[in-house]
Amino acid sequence: MPEKELLAVPNAILTPGRHLGPEEAEGGIYDAQGRYIESARHLRRRRNLTAPTPQQLNPSSTLPRLRGRYLYLGWFFNHYGHFILESFSRCWALEESGSVDGYLFHLHAPRPEARRDYLGFFSLLGLPLHRLHFVMEPVSVDELLVPSQQAVLARGMSPEVLELYPRMAHRARTLMPATSGHRKLYLSRRLLPDSMRKAANEMALESRFREKGYRVVHPQYLSIQQQLSLYYGARQFAGLDGSGLHNVLFSEEPESMWLLGAENRLADAITQVQINEWRQCHTTLILQQVPQADCIPSQLTPFVIDSQILEGRVPLTPYDRFNWVSQLSARVAGKAPGSAGRVLRQLKLRPDEACLFENLVAEAGHQESPDCREEHRESELISFLLAERYLSEGKPRKALGILEKLLPGYRNNPAFLHRYAEILKAAEMHEEALSFATEALALDPGNPPLALFHAELSLLTRGAGTALPLLEELVTAYPAFLAARIKLAEILAKQEQFEAAADILGELLAESPERKNLWPRLTWYLFRAGRLEEARGAAREALQRAPDNPFSRMHLARIHLQLGEPQLAMNWIDKAIEQAPGKPELRKLREQISMKLSRPSGNDGTRA
Structure with missing residues (x-):
């Protein structure tokens, strides 16, 4: 160094x-x-x-x-x-x-x-x-x-740099003391995006550590201050190898870490052990053999946790296997011809897994799906495949007919119940969907996307009066869960509470300005709240980030019309119509602006 x-x-x-x-x-x-x-x-x-x-x-x-x-x-x-x-x-x-x-x-x-x-x-x-x-x-x-x-x-890392981490976390704890107090943390990867490396049955490992007194945490949904406050007070950590476990650096006095690594990613496990040594934290390292295909980077290869690591108490379910093979097929879809065949040879999938894999890869490539052998057609994996196929064809009730037969074996599986509720919702069976979502949430209470889905079903069945408190509680608990904040702003706007909706979305975009699809929505909320200058700034930001969106120009036309600047409004609406001549709402607004211009006025607007 x-x-x-x-x-x-x-x-x-x-x-x-x-x-x-x-x-x-x-x-x-x-x-x-x-x-x-x-x-x-x-x-x-x-x-x-x-x-x-x-x-x-x-x-x-x-x-x-x-x-x-x-x-x-x-x-x-x-x-x-x-x-x-x-x-x-x-x-x-x-x-x-x-x-x-x-x-x-x-x-x-x-x-x-x-x-x-x-x-x-x-x-x-x-x-x-x-x-x-x-x-x-x-x-x-x-x-x-x-x-x-x-x-x-x-x-290496010098003592001066090492000292920075608990200092930051101590400061976070003074700002958010309510989030501290958990001495054992399991840092989960289960709810990360599907594009990232995950274990299809990680919830079984979570359950094992929850029984040992660990709090299961999904860090990506927490604010930086919430995370660091938690890490500062924790003494024992556990999880799959990955960036999340680096957060042991923020602990005031870390004692131990249980780490599940992959043999084909030994360097990452060694790095984590080294970090733990810097903080004088004992490591229990378990290395699992993970199947590897040469066309899938090791950092993206999904896997299943070995039953021996789970002490044989939680067997791998067919639904776990279905999700694992689905993730594998997604990694291969779109790759060079022959990649799928190499993956099958290298990973040595079971026959029903191979049949599922080939069908999923073919569907992703819009190719004819191969037939499965007769003995595999009764496999639960193929049942899940058929259910998803019916759903994609717009036939959710047929999908439910398949899954209903399997339901008794999955009443304690929140991932299955969540998916079953999603299909019920697609079939417009909202009360039934809410019932199953409630069951799933009781089994997996720390799952923010599931909680958001439950709130959305509450909105459909019980109305905004029930859904709004659920969403507000969700946003408070998980401020980095942007989807919940967006949904909360959307419902508030539908309730004509544009001021509050604009505040929520404006704060979100200040943190994540790259979400260009939200800038036109913020423009509309600000416009309806009467905050016209802010709306104009948001519309210009939207236009800069997505110049092909004619509705940002339409918003600017509305804003200038409201500001008493009809000539500028006409300039913007003409640009919008030139960009999207087939949109009738643009021409309707132009007629309104023309009427305003035809009336005598002391100010025709000259600002840009």
């Missing part, structure tokens, strides 16, 4: 960060003569992540200039695991640098937009976020302080 030093570079030049791949980046710091500053390199394992960065550049006298004294904080990674382990590697200098005018980061992300929620970590370190800047274009600085990297992935 590099020696600890804080280098002052007068008249420094920074080039913007460029994401060249998961393990490669370009972007650096140069002195006034254009010579590369070696201490700005970013090391990872035994490699230099920033190796493609040129060692020399020709200084330009026309670069934008930051006046004053700035502190360089290295690379900001949008991937959570790399962010936690690498993006604080130069923050040891926050106290040693003295007074500065701002802080500079290079960004490592496929899209040039930093994760806004991660900025909360730096707030907990006392860093004023309005003074944090990302280097997105070449820039020069009067004076730049460059701390050496003191945390290198898989190589």
Whole structure:
């Protein structure tokens, strides 16, 4: 690991960060003569992540200039695991640098937009976020302080950097004391997106640890402050290997971790063991053999947890196997011809699993589905396949007819009950769907997507008076569960509570501005709330993020008409009609604007 030093570079030049791949980046710091500053390199394992960065550049006298004294904080990674382990590697200098005018980061992300929620970590370190800047274009600085990297992935972490994690978590706990107090945490991957590596039967492992007094946590639905407050007070951790377990760094005094790793991802397990050693935390490491296919990256390969690890108490159900094979087929769909055959040979699936896999891959590719052998047609896996096929064909009642026969064996399986309720909803059997969703939620109470589905069914069957308190409670408990906040704003808007709906959606978009489909909705809520200037700003943001959406121009036309600027309104509606001439609502609004223009007025509007 590099020696600890804080280098002052007068008249420094920074080039913007460029994401060249998961393990490669370009972007650096140069002195006034254009010579590369070696201490700005970013090391990872035994490699230099920033190796493609040129060692020399020709200084330009026309670069934008930051006046004053700035502190360089290295690379900001949008991937959570790399962010936690690498993006604080130069923050040891926050106290040693003295007074500065701002802080500079290079960004490592496929899209040039930093994760806004991660900025909360730096707030907990006392860093004023309005003074944090990302280097997105070449820039020069009067004076730049460059701390050496003191945390290198898989190589080491200095005591000064290690100390930052519990400090952040302690601060979070003082802000949210109600979320602390759980000494045992199981950090689950079960509800992560299907595109990420998961175990199809992880709930069985959760149940085992819940019996031992662990609280099961789905971190992705909690705010940063909630998470860190939990981690600070925890002493024992458990879960599948992955970024979530890196959070042991935030514990005040971690004691032990039970870790299930995969033999084909041994390096990740070793990294976690090393992190635990840095915090003097004992590790119980279980390595499971996981089938591997060469066309599916190991970090994306779904698997099932071995029954021996579950102590034989929770057998693998056919529904678990169905979900596992479904995830496998999704990984292969769209790949080169022959990939599915290689996966079948390499993974050695059971005959009924192979039949299911081939059918799912064929359906994803819009190909004719192969016939299963006679003895496999009675398999529960094939029953699940037929039920899903009927559902996709718009025949939910036929799907229910198949699953109803299997229902008695799954009354204690919340995943099955959740899916059964979804199909009941598709069949417009809302009361029955609510009953099964309630059963599922009783078995899996910490499942935010299931709780949201339950609230939506309550809305359909009991009305907004029942659904709104459920949603408000859900949003309070899981503020990072964006779908619940969006649904709450939607229901409030339907209740004509546009002010509250705009506040909820505006706060969400301040945290996640990349969700471009929500900006037109925020525009409408603000417009209906009478907050016209804010609505105009939201409409312009929507237009910038989605220039092909004619309704952002329509919104701007409405706003300018309401502001008494009909000529500007006409300009915007004409642009909208030019973009989407077949939309009758656009022409109807144009008629209204024409009528307004035909009347004498003291102001025809000239603002942009």
